[in-house]
């Protein structure tokens with residue numbers, strides 16, 4: 405049985421930009437336990453008060469699958485382990501499992517620790533045995549093991565043997581600088597494994613973009629514990645990405661993990677949770693768990709997956725809790741339209757709907773600057789128009805917007821609008837902090853009496869992108885609007901050389917879609 409060791413909360417938090425609160429760490433611990441990893445490295449109690457608090461609070465959790473481990477270093481040179489603050493902080497943290505790292509590269513011993521090679525071996529052995537004597541399960545992270553082995557194989561091996569003599573439960577080979585290649589990992593593990601009796605582990609960093617490959621080849625070479633982080637978070641270029649390693653081990657190698665098929669379906673949710681809590685956008689192109697991992701854009705691909713998903717998907721997305729996504733764009737064929745329409749609950753009758761014409765219209769609109777990938781509501785309205793299920797909410801008679809700037813005061817905008825609804829003429833005006841805001845307010849004011857559900861619909865996001873910057877202020881712009889009603893969100897698009905016109909198109913689509921949704 406392979407053991408999955410997660411260090412998102414310790415090494416993952418060494419990533420630039422990540423700072424989990426204690427509450428975040430507790431919540432991620434629950435998620436990781438749900439996923440079924442074997443170990444959760446919660447932090448370094450000798451480092452900071454947040455981690456000390458975490459280890460206090462985590463004792464109240466009733467974890468079903470994972471053991472929480474506390475991280476730290478070997479004792480300082482020339483101290484006894486009993487005198488070492490860091491080792492005692494691990495004991496005080498109340499954990500049953502500790503992971504301590506020690507130097508396995510002679511350069512680090514002489515230049516970073518500034519001690520002798522012999523003293524480092526004593527530090528490793530005595531630190532491990534101190535924690536073992538206190539009844540802990542102890543994992544030894546051999547920091548820089550592979551670089552150390554390349555510099556002085558005999559010494560790097562002696563470090564592992566010192567940890568083994570101390571009673572370590574596993575010896576974790578670390579590619580700390582992330583510079584090793586898979587062939588080196590395989591070759592070095594093969595050279596050392598027969599000289600050790602303690603189970604081996606791997607802890608790879610991603611500086612050469614091969615941390616996942618290095619972890620897998622280490623498993624092929626016999627290691628039993630795999631360390632990594634959700635989404636590959638970690639110092640510099642990150643750690644080995646468990647969001648890829650776990651499904652690779654289970655689905656490709658068919659290795660025996662304690663994570664069962666049901667738990668594997670939590671992978672996408674747990675991975676995205678770690679991003680949300682870190683306040684980072686979940687990486688869309690991530691294998692297995694990314695939004696784009698099973699997104700199909702090319703018409704040829706969509707046509708084939710409709711017949712047989714295996715043609716363009718290496719696994720069923722549901723196995724890892726992800727889902728297929730079909731995109732509509734200028735690269736679409738009619739298969740994209742059929743799939744997307746069905747997803748939106750519209751059954752397209754190919755005899756009555758001219759799909760070719762809809763497709764050509766989409767391609768022409770994309771050529772003009774529209775972009776339907778992030779504007780599914782505009783796409784649905786387009787289909788509604790093609791299938792005769794579109795209801796126009798109002799006729800525009802005219803709209804005028806004035807923006808006034810006086811001296812150093814903030815500008816004020818005012819929009820007046822005339823529309824016809826059910827034969828009635830409505831004339832309203834509204835102010836806003838900008839022309840689009842004024843336009844939005846005036847249009848809503850005119851319509852809300854006829855469509856009261858508009859009170860619940862609001863703008864969430866408004867994005868403008870200049871499409872051909874070389875044209876300066878004459879450039880064409882694309883406006884993408886995201887709207888919501890508290891339950892659903894939807895995206896709409898407009899494009900024009902006039903930003904107000906582009907905004908108007910996206911606004912009208914947003915309102916028409918929102919009202920349509922409420923009527924369903």
Ligand SMILES: CC(=O)SCCNC(=O)CCNC(=O)[C@H](O)C(C)(C)COP(=O)(O)OP(=O)(O)OC[C@H]1O[C@@H](n2cnc3c(N)ncnc32)[C@H](O)[C@@H]1OP(=O)(O)O
Pocket residue numbers: 415418448450451452477478479480481505506507516517518547580
């Ligand atoms: C490869 C890894 O990811 S290892 C983990 C790296 N993570 C972190 O460093 C995050 C947490 N770190 C911290 O909070 C702080 O660095 C602390 C509390 C651990 C230490 O802080 P300080 O005592 O102020 O020391 P500082 O960080 O400046 O230097 C590290 C010291 O640890 C020593 N050290 C480094 N590795 C080891 C080791 N394996 N065993 C013993 N001592 C070590 C260094 O030689 C240095 O000693 P010095 O102070 O005598 O020069």
Ligand SMILES: CC(=O)C(=O)O
Pocket residue numbers: 415505545546547548578579580581607609
């Ligand atoms: C221990 C650790 O985090 C490393 O060697 O990278």
